[in-house]
Amino acid sequence: MKKVLVAVCVLFGLWSTSMADEGADLFKKCAACHGAQGEKAALGKSKIIKDMSSAQIITALKGYKDGTYGAASKAIMKGQVASLNDAQITVLAAHISK
Numbered sequence: 001m002k003k004v005l006v007a008v009c010v011l012f013g014l015w016s017t018s019m020a021d022e023g024a025d026l027f028k029k030c031a032a033c034h035g036a037q038g039e040k041a042a043l044g045k046s047k048i049i050k051d052m053s054s055a056q057i058i059t060a061l062k063g064y065k066d067g068t069y070g071a072a073s074k075a076i077m078k079g080q081v082a083s084l085n086d087a088q089i090t091v092l093a094a095h096i097s098k
């Protein structure tokens with residue numbers, strides 16, 4: 001148990017010291033639909049997310065999670081963001097909008 005805790009702490013430490021890398025890492029699973037730089041309309045339906053501000057992206061991602069945002073294909077995005085916490089959403093938004 002102790003070993004697991006130490007491993008988790010080490011991992012988390014590495015993560016939080018490299019926020020930029022975490023954003024890139026989290027975005028990998030989004031790139032298939034949104035393009036490597038967020039430059040594509042996902043499945044021909046979404047906005048070009050790299051042109052959105054980080055605040056707009058945060059509103060969208062949190063809204064997909066709690067059902068307050070989205071258009072016809074929002075169920076697809078709900079599945080994408082379900083496992084992300086607020087900190088990860090903030091890091092992702094900063095990565096996409098820059």
Ligand code: HEC
Nearest residue numbers: 029030033042043045046047057060070071072073074080
């Ligand atoms: C399976 C394809 C797919 C994946 C993977 C995916 N998205 Fe999306 N995304 C979509 C679609 C389709 C929409 C438009 C949904 C709707 O109708 O509201 C969308 C919408 C969005 C929007 C809002 C844009 C708008 O049109 O208002 C943001 C921001 C976004 N996605 C970010 C992400 C992020 C960040 C990830 C990775 C965690 C991700 N997406 C993964 C398909 C995908």
